Amino acid sequence: MMTNLFSVFDPSTTIFNLSLNWLSTFLGLMFIPCSFWFMPSRYHIIWNNIMLTLHKEFKTLLGPNGHSGSSFIFISLFSLILYNNFLGLFPYIFTSTSHLTFTLALAMPLWLSFMIYGWINHTQHMFAHLVPQGTPAVLMPFMVCIETISNIIRPGTLAVRLAANMIAGHLLLTLLGNTGPSLTYAIVSLLLIAQIALLVLESAVAIIQSYVFAVLSTLYSSEVN
Template sequence: MMTNLFSVFDPSSSLFNLSLNWVSTFLGLLLIPTTYWFMPSRYQIIWNNVLTTLHKEFKTLLGPTGHNGSSFIFVSLFSLIVFNNFMGLFPYIFTSTSHMTLTLALALPLWLSFMIYGWINHTQHMFAHLVPQGTPAVLMPFMVCIETISNIIRPGTLAVRLAANMIAGHLLLTLLGNTGSSLSYVMVILLLVAQIALLVLESAVAIIQSYVFAVLSTLYSSEVN
């Protein structure tokens, strides 16, 4: 029995008291062998085009000061998130990206590594970021406080944005789906149309949110160089 509205997102399947829900996060590893096929499939060609486009865009965002190969970190991050977002759209599959456990585990180490690298290697540059150019001398102490707070909450905003967007769509689908048993045939047909439209919307959100997460991580990385 559902104890509360959010219990649909709680881990429930287990084996030997080990939660099996997080196994869905690693199902993407099953797709890796297809990358070694002699003749790539249509899926592989499309996915390679997507990754190449993302690589070029992230390389532009990182700028000439970015380290070679650093864009591949964010391309891999995008691939992981978009795969898990889409996995959550299938019935009875755990959506790992709707939990702060995973989203914060992705955002916090990235942000922390950027901050440590920036403050050790580009200390003056990091101090300069605390005061925007053209700020009056009177407002400088306030701007330092505001910029420091906005910098500290970055991993939290990244994690909450992704998790909240995933939970919101799934909650709406769950609420609408639970009302189906008490509706007439006409209303059930309308409900099915609404559910399909919401699934299409959720598919778009799955791509957009993973793209936003990767792009913002890239921008945070470019600021410390």
């Protein structure tokens, strides 16, 4: 019996007091068939089309001033989050993307690198971003404060958005699953249908949240050029 509803997200697999739960982050590589790497299989063709579509999308968001090849950083980020989101839907696999330690570790270095690069190389441009065009002179000090705060909380909002969305769906699945033993057969059949529908919804959320994380990171990087 769970002592706490959130205890389902606690790291529990250990060997010699070393947590092995975070190894699930690298499990994605094990699920890729060997043929993926050696010949243009169906997996390869499908994934290649997805990567090309994302590359065009991120290239458009980065604009003409974006460095060539920088879109592949965000494609890799999208792939990593997508794998981990999907792996979390399998039973007994640790959901690393539902923990702020993982999501912040992705968001914070990206945001810091954008800020450092922007303030060193495009200082005037970064100052201009603090005051939106057409702001009255009276409101300028307030706008600078608001824009500064919104800029500082960006990595936090990125991390919390991803973690919260992953936690919400998993908690709902867990809550519904725990009611199963006390229900009649007729209601259990309805519960199974609801669980399958929620699983499909969570699969969509896994894709959407990885895409949102990558797109917002791309937009933040485009602002510093």
